[in-house]
Amino acid sequence: MKKHLITISDLSKNEIIEIFKQGKVFKDILQRPIKKIPTLRGKTVGLLFFEPSTRTKLSFELAAKRMSADTINFSASTSSLKKNESIKDTIMTLEAMKIDIYVVRHPSPGVPAMITKIIKGSVINAGDGAHAHPTQGILDAYTVWEKFGDVKGLHIAILGDVKYSRVIRSDIEIFLKLGAHLTLCTAKTLMPNWIDPKVKYTTNIEKAVKDADVIMGLRMQKERQDSAIIPDEIEFNTFFGIKNIKIANKKNNYIVMHPGPINRGIEIDGDIADSKHSVINEQVTNGLATRMAIFYALFQG
Amino acid sequence: MKAKNKIMEKIDIMRSLKRIAHEIVEFNKGTDSLIILGIRRRGVPLGKLINEEIKKTEGKSAPFGILDITLYRDDLSTLGEKPKVNSTEINFDINDKNIVLIDDVLYTGRTIRSAIDEIMDFGRPASVQVAVLIDRGHRELPIFANYIGRTIPTKKSEIIKVMTEETDGKWEVWIYEKLDK
Incomplete structure (x- = not known):
């Protein structure tokens, strides 16, 4: 595996499957009475969040702690960035404290990749703008892989806010790499223009979910939408x-996914999110397990 | 790596395992609080055979589990290629039980140290004992085996290879000499 994880393209198909297999072992460890292993003892993981995050940060922090690494937290709002320190100087300060793995989230695309040039250890991209969020892609694909045994040939329907989602790029990349068929279904104003030609697009939700093994919702990113993109949320929900x-006549074994946080009654209805098909909470557990697997694969001597 | 000597045939291995099984139930007074744990990889087939022998003499076998100690190794950060992690399978309570760890070769003692650390994350056993097919010496930690198939004095430049049907297609023990690079 490469030294850094910035986008899904840093990983080969075999490396992804290997992370899945290892992730399964780490998931077992999370069921033990003492959910802690000494593997990363003495290592330090720096969590650099230049943008608010709850679940991704908690997940990375707990994954590191479960493996006995020390963690230090950096959040932009309480840092010297407020005193006009540049990102580079901030990173060099942390580097002097001997950080082994940096987990970076930043509102601007490219910052995690830039940091790889300054530091000696590894960088994991925890989301850079609308560019990429590879660990979310890995945990989503892992969830499908674990449920169905393989991702190849499965039909995956993705609904909701495609345009402003950073998850979607990593999801599309990893699912196509693993041989799934993807269909996007959302309002035309929420479709970006960069989508891979192998991905189908429809505005008809019945058509999108008809053969779907996986139905995935994406959160309406209200904070990133700068103009009136949809008439209103209730209308969006209706269509x-x-x-x-819309999905009542489907076969029995489909699953419903969502990276969270969910907006009930907008991109997904509450009764679906709580149904037996929903794996939304399991995705959180899988996120922890796959992030542990990624730490294991990346850590250097 | 050059093969030097075959030191055990299948029949020798089976005799040793049979004796070890008897010693285990003798010392632990039956199978009531006994647990057998095989250390991946070659401790697993050895442990299964010992447990079968225990069943033959006692009428019932002990709960059998598998330990993968990879994540507990003390040399992970010095290895270039990270070893793959396999699952540990302990699907029963180990509190207040007598655990017998099974491995093929006892050498530096570091594997057993890792295994003991891992077991402690599952609970507090009454005792932990160690059974190995071969004890080749050169301990780097204060660790000993309670049950030993055969003690073989070796040089550090030698390698002991225990072959099992599950992992190598046959039961044999060989001694190899490391060749200079």
Whole structure:
């Protein structure tokens, strides 16, 4: 495996499957009475979040702690960046404290990649703008892989805010790499223009979910939408939300996913999010397990 | 690596395992609080055979589990290529039980140290004992085996290879000489 994880393209198909297999072992460890292993003892993981995050940061922090690494937290709002220190100087200060793995989230695309040039250890991209969020892609694909045994040939329907999602790029990249068929379904104003030609697009939700083994919702990114993109949320929900009546006639073993946080009644209805098909909470556990597997694969002597 | 000597045939291995099984139940007074744990990889087939022998003499076998000690190794950060992690399978309570760890070769003692650390993350056993097919000496930690198939004095430049049907297609023990690079 490469030294850094910036986008899914840093990983070969075999490396992804290897992370899945190892992730399964780490998931078992999370069921033990003492959920801690000494593997990263003496290593330090720096969590650099230049943008608010709850679940991704908690997940990385707990993954590191479960492996006995020390963690230090850096958040932009309480840092010297407020005193006009540049990112580079901030990183060099941390580097002097001997950090082994940096987990970086930043609102601007490219910052994690830039940091790889300054430091000696490894960098994991925890989301850079709308560019990439590879560990979310890995945990989503892991969830599908674990449920169905393989990702190849599966039909995956993705609904919700495609345009402003950073998850979607990493998801599309990893699912295509593993041989899945993807269909996007959302309002035309929420479709970006960069989508891979192998991905199908429809505005008809019944058509999108008809053969789907996986139905995935993406959060309406209200904070990134700068103009009136949809008439209103209720109308969006009527036409493009994941609703019982739209997916009622589906076969028995499909799963419903969502990277969270979910907006009930907008991109997904509450009864679907709580149904037996929903794996939304399991995705959180899988996120912890796969991040542990990624730490294991990346850490250097 | 050059093969020097075959030191055990299948029949020798089976005799040793049979004796070890008897010693285990003798010392632990039956199988009531006994647990057998095989250390991946070659401790697993050895442990299974010992447990079968225990069943023959006692009428019932002990709960059998598998330990993968990779994540507990003390040399992970010095290895270039990270070893793959396999699952540890302990699907029963180990508190207040007598655990017998099974491995093929006892050498530096570091594997057993890792295994003991891992076991402690599952609970507090009454005792931990060690059974190995070969004890070749050169301990780097204060660790000993309670049950030993055969003690073989070796040079550090030698390698002891225990072959099992599950992992190598046959039961044999060989001694190899490391060749100078």
